[in-house]
Amino acid sequence: MESALERIDFDAVKQRFDAYWRREVPGRPLIGITCPRDDAKPTDYPVPDTVEARWTDVGYQCDRARHQIENTAYFGEALPVFMPDIGPDSFSAFLGGELVFLDDQTSWVRPFVDDLGGYVPAFDPGGKWWRRICDLLDAVCEIAKGNFLVGIPDLHGGGDALAAVRHPDKLALDLYDEPAEVKRLMPALTRIYREVFEEYHRRASRVQDGSTTWIHVYSRGSFTALQNDFSGLISPAMFAEFFLPEVEDLAGWLDNSLYHLDGPTALGNLPWLLDVKELDGIQWVPGAGAKPMSEWTDVCAQVLEAGKCLHISCGAHEVECILSVLPHEGLFIRTHCSTEAEARRLLRSVEGRFARPPRP
Amino acid sequence: MADLAATAEALIRGDRDTVVNLVKQALDEGVDAEKILDEGLVAGMDVVGQKFKNNEFYVPEVLIAARAMNASMELLEPALAKSGVKPAGVVVLGTVKGDLHDIGKNLVGMMLKGGGFRVVDAGIDVPPERFVQLAQDNGAQLIGLSALLTTTMTQMPNVVEAVKEAGLDVKVMIGGAPITQEYADEIGADGYAPDAASAVEMARGLIG
Numbered sequence: 421m422e423s424a425l426e427r428i429d430f431d432a433v434k435q436r437f438d439a440y441w442r443r444e445v446p447g448r449p450l451i452g453i454t455c456p457r458d459d460a461k462p463t464d465y466p467v468p469d470t471v472e473a474r475w476t477d478v479g480y481q482c483d484r485a486r487h488q489i490e491n492t493a494y495f496g497e498a499l500p501v502f503m504p505d506i507g508p509d510s511f512s513a514f515l516g517g518e519l520v521f522l523d524d525q526t527s528w529v530r531p532f533v534d535d536l537g538g539y540v541p542a543f544d545p546g547g548k549w550w551r552r553i554c555d556l557l558d559a560v561c562e563i564a565k566g567n568f569l570v571g572i573p574d575l576h577g578g579g580d581a582l583a584a585v586r587h588p589d590k591l592a593l594d595l596y597d598e599p600a601e602v603k604r605l606m607p608a609l610t611r612i613y614r615e616v617f618e619e620y621h622r623r624a625s626r627v628q629d630g631s632t633t634w635i636h637v638y639s640r641g642s643f644t645a646l647q648n649d650f651s652g653l654i655s656p657a658m659f660a661e662f663f664l665p666e667v668e669d670l671a672g673w674l675d676n677s678l679y680h681l682d683g684p685t686a687l688g689n690l691p692w693l694l695d696v697k698e699l700d701g702i703q704w705v706p707g708a709g710a711k712p713m714s715e716w717t718d719v720c721a722q723v724l725e726a727g728k729c730l731h732i733s734c735g736a737h738e739v740e741c742i743l744s745v746l747p748h749e750g751l752f753i754r755t756h757c758s759t760e761a762e763a764r765r766l767l768r769s770v771e772g773r774f775a776r777p778p779r780p
Numbered sequence: 781m782a783d784l785a786a787t788a789e790a791l792i793r794g795d796r797d798t799v800v801n802l803v804k805q806a807l808d809e810g811v812d813a814e815k816i817l818d819e820g821l822v823a824g825m826d827v828v829g830q831k832f833k834n835n836e837f838y839v840p841e842v843l844i845a846a847r848a849m850n851a852s853m854e855l856l857e858p859a860l861a862k863s864g865v866k867p868a869g870v871v872v873l874g875t876v877k878g879d880l881h882d883i884g885k886n887l888v889g890m891m892l893k894g895g896g897f898r899v900v901d902a903g904i905d906v907p908p909e910r911f912v913q914l915a916q917d918n919g920a921q922l923i924g925l926s927a928l929l930t931t932t933m934t935q936m937p938n939v940v941e942a943v944k945e946a947g948l949d950v951k952v953m954i955g956g957a958p959i960t961q962e963y964a965d966e967i968g969a970d971g972y973a974p975d976a977a978s979a980v981e982m983a984r985g986l987i988g
Binding site: 522523525526528588589592593595596653654655658683688707708709 | 840847880882883
């Protein structure tokens, strides 16, 4: 396949992300713009009949990866990335849960822990779902080498893993009924998270330097998205008491980290996160049905003014408005255009309006 | 002497044992079951709902309050039935077809129970015909639909349509992260509730 990494001048993009992690502005603000290629072709590969096969069939996922990368145009700091994925509950599946696939967008693990006090999380490297994701990862790595980047698969550790194996309602009650047990389990889950991440990283590193994930940001070292969707259901005080230690631990352990802050109900946790020295930054996602990103610049400014990196996605029409009100140090905006011409125009406009000479 | 204000306070704290003891004491003293329900339990859950709406309470606080309410209702229900007290209404509640998220739906269910409604939990991934069937079987006045995803909220108009086609005199209330009042208007739903506490107010308004 044609190398998308050569199309984007990957060495230059790497340097711009180096500047991002240093909270510097490399000439102009960082922006990643994707759009369909002008010569995009329709899908031409067979689609498996069953939902589970569409998630896990190695050949199909490789076809998807090739097609997606070959038919997307990348501008600015947009990265050609494909991330093998069997759903947000994959980590819980590695702990012994059975993954169920509802449709092409939704998979989940049936809760299987009835007795929290007796639960000892264990990662089985011989388990079915772990072998499946490793097969996918290896196969995608094979075709990715020199052509595109492989994303570290989506990892929902600690809080989300407990919520999946218990059920969110039960975990919410556990925080009152069995707080000591939750605190006992969290470090054990963090240890497994590290083990899983290390193996993902080791496999991806066979074909690429550095790392990226479903958040398309590049790091020359170890990087992934830290996340805890369950935290949107609980008070900031409970988040700090039960789940912040894991964020601190993993942020200190990874070379680079962004915390995925999902939706207005999680905003109360932001001050705690901004106080985590080791955490590089925040990815802010207002969530479905929320007002557009250009109306959240107060939240964005709070992150940037705290000296953290920020990653946001917005509509192409919002980019310049957002850039005109936010500091550019540590800011990375991703957007999507309908055509290559539109994407080029937007990039030229950003370069023209917001470029600054680099610091000596 | 029975202290219904203290019952409400204990319920707000989620102190199940105290709530159960106070309800038992009130019943033993011959306090009217409906009075205990309205001035103790429903009053307490109303405060819980308001605090949830104002981000003073979160899901765990609602759950422990609902648990205390449920435990007390086990004591209270026989007395309520004996005195012929009817629920505030019957609501069939479920997450629409293709959607497995149940936290929001469960919260609304708890708050509705706390508001004196009988709730028929249809579960998750519920097809339109199932909502209709359950509403018919249970004599429901209201169907509550939940969806977390923009991809599944499109099932909501199918339920509205199915209710119309079945000729049921049942209102439809919708909610969930991607839902708006505009969307409710667009699909012909009778009400939209942005949160669990508002769902109780909306249900009271719709059932009248």
